[in-house]
Amino acid sequence: MASYHIETYGCTSNRGESREIERRLRDAGHHRVDGPSEADVAILNTCTVVEKTERNMLRRAEELAAETADLYITGCMALAQGEEFRDAEINGEVLHWDAVPEAVTNGECPTTTPDAEPILDGVVGILPIARGCMSDCSYCITKHATGKIDSPPIEENVEKARALVHAGAKELRITGQDTGVYGWDNGERILHELLEEICAIDGDFRVRVGMANPKGVHGIREELAEVFATNEKLYNFLHAPVQSGSNDVLGDMRRQHQVSEYLEVVDTFDAHLEYWTLSTDFIVGFPTETDADHQRSLDLLRETRPEKLNVTRFSKRPGTDAAEMKGLGGTIKKERSKEMSALKRDLVADAYAEMVGDVKRDCLVVEEGVGDSLKCRDSAYRQVIVQHASEYGLDLGDFVDLEITSHETMYAFGEPV
Numbered sequence: 001m002a003s004y005h006i007e008t009y010g011c012t013s014n015r016g017e018s019r020e021i022e023r024r025l026r027d028a029g030h031h032r033v034d035g036p037s038e039a040d041v042a043i044l045n046t047c048t049v050v051e052k053t054e055r056n057m058l059r060r061a062e063e064l065a066a067e068t069a070d071l072y073i074t075g076c077m078a079l080a081q082g083e084e085f086r087d088a089e090i091n092g093e094v095l096h097w098d099a100v101p102e103a104v105t106n107g108e109c110p111t112t113t114p115d116a117e118p119i120l121d122g123v124v125g126i127l128p129i130a131r132g133c134m135s136d137c138s139y140c141i142t143k144h145a146t147g148k149i150d151s152p153p154i155e156e157n158v159e160k161a162r163a164l165v166h167a168g169a170k171e172l173r174i175t176g177q178d179t180g181v182y183g184w185d186n187g188e189r190i191l192h193e194l195l196e197e198i199c200a201i202d203g204d205f206r207v208r209v210g211m212a213n214p215k216g217v218h219g220i221r222e223e224l225a226e227v228f229a230t231n232e233k234l235y236n237f238l239h240a241p242v243q244s245g246s247n248d249v250l251g252d253m254r255r256q257h258q259v260s261e262y263l264e265v266v267d268t269f270d271a272h273l274e275y276w277t278l279s280t281d282f283i284v285g286f287p288t289e290t291d292a293d294h295q296r297s298l299d300l301l302r303e304t305r306p307e308k309l310n311v312t313r314f315s316k317r318p319g320t321d322a323a324e325m326k327g328l329g330g331t332i333k334k335e336r337s338k339e340m341s342a343l344k345r346d347l348v349a350d351a352y353a354e355m356v357g358d359v360k361r362d363c364l365v366v367e368e369g370v371g372d373s374l375k376c377r378d379s380a381y382r383q384v385i386v387q388h389a390s391e392y393g394l395d396l397g398d399f400v401d402l403e404i405t406s407h408e409t410m411y412a413f414g415e416p417v
Helices: 012-027 053-065 076-080 080-085 097-102 142-146 154-166 193-197 214-218 221-230 247-253 258-274 291-302 330-352
Strands: 003-008 043-045 070-075 120-121 126-127 169-175 206-209 236-240 278-285 308-315 361-369 373-378 381-389 399-407 412-416
Touching: 003 053, 012 043, 012 070, 012 076, 012 097, 012 373, 043 053, 043 076, 043 097, 053 076, 053 080, 070 076, 070 097, 076 080, 097 308, 120 278, 126 154, 154 193, 169 193, 193 221, 206 236, 214 221, 214 258, 221 258, 258 291, 278 291, 278 330, 278 373, 291 399, 308 330, 330 399, 361 381, 381 399
Parallel strands: 003 043, 043 070, 126 169, 169 206, 236 278, 278 308, 381 412
Antiparallel strands: 120 126, 361 373, 361 399, 373 381, 399 412
């Protein structure tokens, strides 16, 4: 688990984004420390109101880069003038705020605490279905905190899900270190059975399945895809982090799966679902990654064209086996990350561009956006923003048909029809 230091400059919107970053980091088991010198990771949420502010941001970024192992720069200046940080040769990664939590986790599993209980946050119910995983990844420090998978019975999780729905949850987020191995500690592979039971609960709600490593999904891919295809309450969304397109690197990472198994999972979901979202993760610059390995990752990305992608530059975590490996230079990691991130933006933007002109039925209003806007999710968990929301009388938890009118790289805009 990482310790982090975060600094926020500028408007209320920036402060709101920082709160969301911190919420996600806490959900993943990371903790805040008082200063950058004590932190594994520093996060700078920038402002760019006037030229003096820009100079201050550049100076502060340079100071933070010198004080901590990894620096992530987000906010208005980072997104509008990211080249300023690159031109100043500041050793930090410029990211959209929404990508910061995934970058900080370094490709590791999310971490739930031993006493993790369901949480209702607005209309979103967060349901941890198990703790621990079955992996032994060489770069991951999370396993030291969580241990092996510990799966409560299906009935226990269903009762928790039912309680969330009765309390007002319209979206259930199924979480865990690795949801795909739910039940393995009891010699069973039963994630699909759990999802079937949760979808049978009375009520009008949606279910999003959290991260599931390819190895766990592979053994139940047909059963799982069939459950997705036959249950409208399930978002057609799968987060299966492949991490590399090279079997050699996957072996050094001790990732348990091979590229072919990941591809078989994707092919199976393609066969069962006409419209769905593939979400995956890549770690760039693992110590043993060669130029050829990096190209294999890019090729895999082009082949599978995930609609959501987290790109993380490798960084060493204390006490892990990968921390003992001779690392690649920062410049190599930065260039590879830059190349993959550019490809990511193109692929994700293409996916949202293809939505323009369509009408997406029964989109769920899940969160407030910036100003008078609302964030909605369509059946494949793709984000659709409704602007001037008050004019339409929409509230959190409503279902609405939306015509997709335009898009940005990571989301679409829609109007009620």
